[in-house]
Amino acid sequence: MIGTNDMLYLALSCFQGRRMSDAAETLAALAPGRIGLQLTPGCAPSPITFPGPTRTHHGFTPHALRAPVWRNGRQVWQGDSLHPPRTQEAPEGWQPPADVILETMYPGYAALANGEQLTAAMDEGRWLAVDVAHLEIQRFHGLLDERTRNRLLAYDRVAEVHVSTSKDHRDSHARITRIDWGIDWAREKLRAGTPVILECYMHKLSDEERREQVALFV
Amino acid sequence: MIDPREQPFLTTIAENPRDQTARLVYADWLEEHDQAPRAEFIRIQCELAGSRMKPIQYQSLRVRERDLLNEHRSDWCESLGFPIDDARFERGLLAQFRPREWHLPTMVSGACQPALANLVELDLSNMQLTNADLATLAEMVRWPNLRKLILSGNQLTMSGVEALAGAKGLPSLETVYLFGNSLDERARDRLLLRTAFQLKKIDLGECPDGYCMSAGQTELARRDYLRLHLIPFVRNYFTQYPLLQSAMLCVAQFWNDEADDAVHGQLVVSERYEPVVEGVGHSYEDDHPPPDPNLPNTKIVREYGETGSVVSIWPTPWDDNGEAIPVWAAYSPEEGSQEYSELSEVFAPAVLIFRHEGYEMQPMIRPHLNGVRPEWGWDDRNE
Numbered sequence: 001m002i003g004t005n006d007m008l009y010l011a012l013s014c015f016q017g018r019r020m021s022d023a024a025e026t027l028a029a030l031a032p033g034r035i036g037l038q039l040t041p042g043c044a045p046s047p048i049t050f051p052g053p054t055r056t057h058h059g060f061t062p063h064a065l066r067a068p069v070w071r072n073g074r075q076v077w078q079g080d081s082l083h084p085p086r087t088q089e090a091p092e093g094w095q096p097p098a099d100v101i102l103e104t105m106y107p108g109y110a111a112l113a114n115g116e117q118l119t120a121a122m123d124e125g126r127w128l129a130v131d132v133a134h135l136e137i138q139r140f141h142g143l144l145d146e147r148t149r150n151r152l153l154a155y156d157r158v159a160e161v162h163v164s165t166s167k168d169h170r171d172s173h174a175r176i177t178r179i180d181w182g183i184d185w186a187r188e189k190l191r192a193g194t195p196v197i198l199e200c201y202m203h204k205l206s207d208e209e210r211r212e213q214v215a216l217f218v
Numbered sequence: 219m220i221d222p223r224e225q226p227f228l229t230t231i232a233e234n235p236r237d238q239t240a241r242l243v244y245a246d247w248l249e250e251h252d253q254a255p256r257a258e259f260i261r262i263q264c265e266l267a268g269s270r271m272k273p274i275q276y277q278s279l280r281v282r283e284r285d286l287l288n289e290h291r292s293d294w295c296e297s298l299g300f301p302i303d304d305a306r307f308e309r310g311l312l313a314q315f316r317p318r319e320w321h322l323p324t325m326v327s328g329a330c331q332p333a334l335a336n337l338v339e340l341d342l343s344n345m346q347l348t349n350a351d352l353a354t355l356a357e358m359v360r361w362p363n364l365r366k367l368i369l370s371g372n373q374l375t376m377s378g379v380e381a382l383a384g385a386k387g388l389p390s391l392e393t394v395y396l397f398g399n400s401l402d403e404r405a406r407d408r409l410l411l412r413t414a415f416q417l418k419k420i421d422l423g424e425c426p427d428g429y430c431m432s433a434g435q436t437e438l439a440r441r442d443y444l445r446l447h448l449i450p451f452v453r454n455y456f457t458q459y460p461l462l463q464s465a466m467l468c469v470a471q472f473w474n475d476e477a478d479d480a481v482h483g484q485l486v487v488s489e490r491y492e493p494v495v496e497g498v499g500h501s502y503e504d505d506h507p508p509p510d511p512n513l514p515n516t517k518i519v520r521e522y523g524e525t526g527s528v529v530s531i532w533p534t535p536w537d538d539n540g541e542a543i544p545v546w547a548a549y550s551p552e553e554g555s556q557e558y559s560e561l562s563e564v565f566a567p568a569v570l571i572f573r574h575e576g577y578e579m580q581p582m583i584r585p586h587l588n589g590v591r592p593e594w595g596w597d598d599r600n601e
Contacts, residue, residue, distance in 0.1 A: 016553075
């Protein structure tokens with residue numbers, strides 16, 4: 001029986017800007033019964049009927065396009081995983097709360113934005129949501145060395161893996177291919193029981209191309 | 219003011235709103251009485267509203283329509299005897315407007331009634347209208363073709379609603395906006411009971427979960443923005459560059475990982491009678507601007523020192539991560555992004571504005587975003 005961990009989740013944000021119900025229905029049809037849904041912000045509120053497991057991510061609310069997550073460095077939203085605050089939104093000396101799953105980010109964020117911060121988080125034994133596209137952005141900026149990246153790939157407290165493709169410094173959430181960096185690692189993590197979340201924008205992909213994205217994992 | 223001799227023509231047209239002939243007879247009379255431009259305008263708009271025609275003929279009529287409006291629209295709007303905004307003409311006659319100030323005696327005067335007999339929509343929002351005002355209006359006016367009446371943001375209570383329910387001269391009324399008054403569901407119940415109306419929509423400002431503005435509220439927010447900010451801004455460009463004929467507000471929604479789904483606006487000004495978005499370059503990256511079909515002659519100097527047709531609307535209020543979302547996101551294409559080289563890749567036209575200061579809203583692309591609450595708690599913080 002498939003558990004809720006060793007499962008591919010599709011992010012609602014794959015269809016950002018659509019009705020939540022329309023996005024969920026389209027995603028569910030890509031692999032009926034074999035995927036979960038990551039509830040992410042950016043879709044228009046409407047009642048969602050989804051038969052599988054769900055996880056919540058950074059600012060999702062059924063009552064608006066998004067909910068605030070941080071106020072002056074204080075966490076005001078609860079869910080499965082979240083981004084750290086942006087640098088300008090965090091008070092000086094800000095430290096992340098101990099018991100949350102933070103996502104690896106890129107320059108502009110107050111934590112997990114470079115190799116040094118990733119190392120500190122691993123030293124503290126924090127649970128992380130690792131976004132492979134964000135790691136590539138860190139590498140593009142020269143902020144993530146090979147040693148730290150390899151340590152992260154072997155780190156045993158990875159709570160989620162997020163996959164899409166970035167372009168240089170841009171977090172473009174583009175479609176993935178089998179040869180993209182981090183995809184094989186994400187597939188291994190999925191097989192080992194870590195939830196993997198597919199986050200590429202699918203608006204302009206054909207139904208066949210969308211199914212191909214899912215088929216890379218299930 | 220309207221010549222009293224025009225009254226029978228206007229009354230006949232109002233009684234037979236679908237009859238093109240009555241309008242053309244009126245046009246003939248106007249031509250015979252030294253009002254050739256108005257006559258031509260009625261004929262052109264009737265033709266445009268009529269049977270299908272070849273694109274070249276349609277274009278030619280549209281150009282002539284715009285020329286006539288450029289030259290005469292302000293005079294025709296002033297003919298009521300009080301200043302108006304948001305005026306729109308249908309088949310040559312004034313069909314819609316918002317008075318700049320509330321002046322009840324003029325609006326219900328006998329002299330004004332013929333000119334208003336063919337009204338389709340009247341916006342009386344935020345006029346400090348009282349129950350007594352509405353009672354007078356309801357009793358005295360005969361506007362047989364009025365389908366939409368906007369009464370939001372006034373001082374109305376159930377007493378005013380009772381008066382409206384008793385109106386005898388509004389048999390075609392289908393839509394009433396009442397939000398922004400001290401009213402509740404009883405207003406809807408009362409008006410729906412009124413069998414002399416054919417009311418289909420009463421907007422009291424209710425929103426479904428996840429939305430912060432009703433459809434009527436977003437519509438008026440757009441009109442307010444255009445009237446108070448964008449049209450005066452565009453007017454300055456038209457004054458500065460006499461060859462410009464039109465402008466176009468284009469909107470895009472940019473996504474990112476934070477769902478900071480900001481809605482951006484860009485203004486394209488053009489020498490064409492209708493601007494085009496295709497071929498317009500990105501406003502920031504063009505050291506060598508691409509050919510811009512909107513500007514064969516005029517070079518607009520933008521705030522960054524470049525030339526082109528795109529001018530920033532930043533000098534006008536535009537809360538791109540706040541109110542712009544419920545008000546304008548519905549007009550933006552999906553999957554917007556900051557990565558684009560031509561405007562048409564992510565922006566779509568929302569409003570066309572013409573030299574004569576009339577405007578045309580474009581169809582919504584994603585109506586499910588109309589009025590959407592941008593952020594949980596956003597409207598609480600704005601109260």
